[in-house]
Amino acid sequence: MQKTVAERDQYQGLLHLPSNCPGYTSTFFENLAMGGCVLQYDAGSDYKLPDLKAGEHYLSYDAQRPESLMEAAETFLKNPAAFQKMAEEGQRLCLQNHTIEQRLQEIFQVVASHLGKNGIPGPDSEAGKAVSEILEKLQAAKNPQT
Known part of the structure; x- marks a missing residue:
């Protein structure tokens, strides 16, 4: 290599x-x-x-x-x-x-711009909706209905 x-x-x-x-x-x-x-x-x-x-x-x-x-x-x-x-x-x-460092900073800035106060997504934001959807899927996977 x-x-x-x-x-x-x-x-x-x-x-x-x-x-x-x-x-x-x-x-x-x-x-x-x-x-x-x-x-x-x-x-x-x-x-x-x-x-x-x-x-x-x-x-x-x-x-x-x-x-x-x-x-x-x-x-x-x-x-x-x-x-x-x-x-x-x-x-x-x-x-x-x-550089990779600069690209990561740009990514983090984009992520931060979609988060709410204290880094927590607001419930009406796209990030908040995505987080809620992921949490629901995780909960459903943890407690499958048989």
């Missing part, structure tokens, strides 16, 4: 292919964090990142036009060293703004 990770850390370019998950997946951020130039499909206007920009921090291609991937790859492969500054800047911003 360590050998695989060490080899991947030496890659100058990393291709990120579309997946079933819309937007930017963790692989995109992992690839940026490793410091190679990332070739990322255009995730669309619904998934714009405020700090990371195509053409400045990574190369972009249109997943609906396979020839655009070929063009981006050819451009990169002709002179990978020319993209080193792009890779370094992408890595810097990724490590500054897109």
Whole structure:
């Protein structure tokens, strides 16, 4: 495993292919964090990142036009060293703004915004309804009617 990770850390370019998950997946951020130039499909206007920009921090291609991937790859492969500054800047911003710790803080902020006073969901909130439903199911499972 360590050998695989060490080899991947030496890659100058990393291709990120579309997946079933819309937007930017963790692989995109992992690839940026490793410091190679990332070739990322255009995730669309619904998934714009405020700090990371195509053409400045990574190369972009249109997943609906396979020839655009070929063009981006050819451009990169002709002179990978020319993209080193792009890779370094992408890595810097990724490590500054897109860490697991920051993602967890964002998740906790969303959860906290749905909770009521003292972290207890209000009964009319979506979280309160979900908690009530879960508690009812747990109670029913504990006391099955035969």
